[in-house]
Structures are given as structure tokens and as C-alpha cells.
Amino acid sequence: MTPPDHLQTPAARRIIVTGCDHAYFELVAELIASIRDHADTAIAVIDCGMTAGQRTALQAQGVRLLAPHIPDYAPRRALAKRPSLAINISKLWLDQMLPDFDLILWLDADTWVQDGQAPERMFAAAQSQTLAIVPEIGAKRADLLGVRWMCPGWMQIRSFLYKNATRARLPFAIRRRIGAKPLLNAGVFCLHRNAPIWPVLRRWQALILPRRHMAFTQDQLCIALAVYIDGLPVTFLDNSHNYIGPWLLDETTGTLANLFFPHAPVGIVHMASQKAMRSGLENTLTIPTVQGGQAAVNLRYGGMRARSAHAG
Structure with a gap:
């Protein structure tokens, strides 16, 4: 809780x-x-x-x-x-x-x-x-578990935990227990x-x-x-508390919002996998807005501050 x-x-x-x-x-x-x-x-x-x-x-x-x-x-x-x-x-x-x-x-x-x-x-x-x-x-993701279908009724688990436990040469009993966990x-x-x-x-x-x-x-x-x-x-x-997307902008408040309704402001923004965004404030990502439009946004603190200042 x-x-x-x-x-x-x-x-x-x-x-x-x-x-x-x-x-x-x-x-x-x-x-x-x-x-x-x-x-x-x-x-x-x-x-x-x-x-x-x-x-x-x-x-x-x-x-x-x-x-x-x-x-x-x-x-x-x-x-x-x-x-x-x-x-x-x-x-x-x-x-x-x-x-x-x-x-x-x-x-x-x-x-x-x-x-x-x-x-x-x-x-x-x-x-x-x-x-x-x-x-x-x-x-964050539509599919909770990465899988590769081999044939009807058979699939291979490709989750982060399963793959990394395999690379660490952990016993299959451990891989089986954590493979489908978030x-x-x-x-x-x-x-x-x-x-x-x-x-x-x-x-x-x-x-x-x-x-x-x-x-x-x-x-x-x-x-x-x-x-x-x-x-x-x-x-x-x-x-x-560790928001990695999907990204949504509330144009009314000028804040990044949670995808889930009622679209409360994100608490902690995490720019994982956003290499271009991290490398420069001039790099932007086009994301939807709560109000139904689209906006070019730099997800960094500096980018959001600059956007608010410009809007003000």
C-alpha cells in the first residue's frame, strides 16, 4: 500500500x-x-x-x-x-x-x-x-512478458530476468521461478x-x-x-514513482502526466532508453497531450523548465 x-x-x-x-x-x-x-x-x-x-x-x-x-x-x-x-x-x-x-x-x-x-x-x-x-x-508496456512463439502451443520466455539469470548460469529451477515475474x-x-x-x-x-x-x-x-x-x-x-513512459503531457499544468486516468502528475521521471534526450536539451520527442493534441517535449528537468518559462 x-x-x-x-x-x-x-x-x-x-x-x-x-x-x-x-x-x-x-x-x-x-x-x-x-x-x-x-x-x-x-x-x-x-x-x-x-x-x-x-x-x-x-x-x-x-x-x-x-x-x-x-x-x-x-x-x-x-x-x-x-x-x-x-x-x-x-x-x-x-x-x-x-x-x-x-x-x-x-x-x-x-x-x-x-x-x-x-x-x-x-x-x-x-x-x-x-x-x-x-x-x-x-x-509501460502492452505485453507483460516477452515471449517467442516456437509453434502453436509452445513458446520461449524472453523476459529480462530469465535472460539475465541464464547469462549468470543460475540453475533452471531459479530461472523458472523468476522468469515470469515483473x-x-x-x-x-x-x-x-x-x-x-x-x-x-x-x-x-x-x-x-x-x-x-x-x-x-x-x-x-x-x-x-x-x-x-x-x-x-x-x-x-x-x-x-519510477515513470519510464508512455509519455503524456498535461498542457494545463505543464507537467508530465501518468498515462492512467485521471492522469495525475508523474512523481519521478526516469529517462531510461532516451539516449538522444539525455544528450541534449535541443532533442525532443513528440508525445500526446491530455487535451488530445501533440507536443514536442524534452523530458529532462531542464527541458521541462525551459518549456514552462517559454509558455509563461
């Missing part, structure tokens, strides 16, 4: 965490600005290759900088080729990286906060030491530092991470295994 809007947790020991290299710095700067539009919650950034000037700029805003946590079993060759992979690895160590905070909300660098109540609900959902996360079900999107999640899931996540990580080609997606697979196989407690929040 999603906590009511008025439910807030004590702010003193809460923190929002993200991570970036120099290429994603502009997105992180927009994410921070969007957070500060609504609250003065503490913010930390895992530094995986920012420039000295970028680090100085964040510190001047009171942002805490963190070095990534790279366990001994991490694939060194993959990290040398793509250092930003250390961000995904570090997600499962945040309780140890931030021992002076009780509630830790992770937001990917390509997210931003449109409705300030969304982070509050994430914090509230995690207060009881359950994993607060959004399952990928509902408006992906738990690790781009947005919240946990109490005393939540029982942390060591379980790292146990799966120690098994999966050394295996070839698993560094990028291991965080989502570990979360799914901890929830679906080990049965660790989880609280699901609706897709507005």
Missing part, C-alpha cells in the same frame, strides 16, 4: 544518492536541482569519473561525494573498460557507505523529481525496513540501513558479478533474486 501524502519520516537521517561520471554530470546537476525544488534532503553522489571542476561545483552545493565501493570479486577488466559500472555495483553497498543515515533513497542519474511527494512516499514505504521499489508492470527497476528504490535485504543482495552479487558480462545488470537481478527467491520483504509503489 502506498503511504498517504502527509506521511513523512524524520528528515535528519535521510539521504538521496545517485552517481555519475563526467558525461552524466549535467543530468545529475538537474536531478539535484529538481530535488531542491521540493526539499532540503541530504544528497550524495558516487563519483566515477567527474572532473575536478564538477566535484567542486557539487561540494559548493553541500553535496556529499562518495568513492565507489568495489568488492574484491568485481570484474576488473570490465571496470577498467567502463568505470561507471562501479555505480551499479555500489548500489548494493550503500548501507555500509553511508553508516550515518537511516533511510537511503537511490535515484539513477537519468531521473528527476517532478512531484515532491514521490520521494516522501518512498521514504515512508522503506521506514519499516522493507524494500520500496516499483515493479515494471502496467502502462522486473523490479533498480533505477529508483529506497531502503533502511538496517533492512535485512542488504546482506542477501551482496550474497547474490558475490555469486553473479564475477561471471562474464554481468556487471551492468547485476543490481536488478540481485534485487529480483532476493525478493522472489529468498522472500525478503518488499513494498511495491505505483509506476508514478
Whole structure:
């Protein structure tokens, strides 16, 4: 159950965490600005290759900088080729990286906060030491499960979890149990530092991470295994708390709206798979509007701010 809007947790020991290299710095700067539009919650950034000037700029805003946590079993060759992979690895160590905070909300660098109540609900959902996360079900996709039909009556499961569990060489009994489950999107999640899931996540990580080609997606697979196989407690929040589309603009309010009626404002915008959008504010996407029209929109915080300013 999603906590009511008025439910807030004590702010003193809460923190929002993200991570970036120099290429994603502009997105992180927009994410921070969007957070500060609504609250003065503490913010930390895992530094995986920012420039000295970028680090100085964040510190001047009171942002805490963190070095990534790279366990001994991490694939060194993959990290040398793509250092930003250390961000995904570090997600499962945040309780140890931030021992002076009780509630830790992770937001990917390509997210931003449109409705300030969304982070509050994430914090509230995690207060009881359950994993607060959004399952990928509902408006995002027409087909809940990827399949390939082999012949009448026979099909092959092609879900994210099944494919990644196969690449991790997990037993078929595990692949069968998670293959048809919804992906738990690790781009947005919240946990109490005393939540029982942390060591379980790292146990799966120690098994999966050394295996070839698993560094990028291991965080989502570990979360799914901890929830679906080990049965660790989880609280699901609706897709507005990690909204990946389909995109809809409410021209009356100038906000991105949920596809589901009554088209409430999206809480946390996640620009997953929007490479062009992330790379420049001049890039736009034509999306429908609540009022029945169409609009060319840049989904970034900076793009939406510029659009509002121009409309005003």
C-alpha cells in the first residue's frame, strides 16, 4: 500500500544518492536541482569519473561525494573498460557507505523529481525496513512478458530476468521461478540501513558479478533474486514513482502526466532508453497531450523548465 501524502519520516537521517561520471554530470546537476525544488534532503553522489571542476561545483552545493565501493570479486577488466559500472555495483553497498543515515533513497542519474511527494512516499514505504521499489508492470508496456512463439502451443520466455539469470548460469529451477515475474527497476528504490535485504543482495552479487558480462545488470537481478527467491520483504509503489513512459503531457499544468486516468502528475521521471534526450536539451520527442493534441517535449528537468518559462 502506498503511504498517504502527509506521511513523512524524520528528515535528519535521510539521504538521496545517485552517481555519475563526467558525461552524466549535467543530468545529475538537474536531478539535484529538481530535488531542491521540493526539499532540503541530504544528497550524495558516487563519483566515477567527474572532473575536478564538477566535484567542486557539487561540494559548493553541500553535496556529499562518495568513492565507489568495489568488492574484491568485481570484474576488473570490465571496470577498467567502463568505470561507471562501479555505480551499479555500489548500489548494493550503500548501507555500509553511508553508516550515518537511516533511510537511503537511490535515484539513477537519468531521473528527476517532478512531484515532491514521490520521494516522501518512498521514504515512508522503506521506514519499516522493507524494500520500496516499483515493479515494471502496467502502462509501460502492452505485453507483460516477452515471449517467442516456437509453434502453436509452445513458446520461449524472453523476459529480462530469465535472460539475465541464464547469462549468470543460475540453475533452471531459479530461472523458472523468476522468469515470469515483473522486473523490479533498480533505477529508483529506497531502503533502511538496517533492512535485512542488504546482506542477501551482496550474497547474490558475490555469486553473479564475477561471471562474464554481468556487471551492468547485476543490481536488478540481485534485487529480483532476493525478493522472489529468498522472500525478503518488499513494498511495491505505483509506476508514478519510477515513470519510464508512455509519455503524456498535461498542457494545463505543464507537467508530465501518468498515462492512467485521471492522469495525475508523474512523481519521478526516469529517462531510461532516451539516449538522444539525455544528450541534449535541443532533442525532443513528440508525445500526446491530455487535451488530445501533440507536443514536442524534452523530458529532462531542464527541458521541462525551459518549456514552462517559454509558455509563461
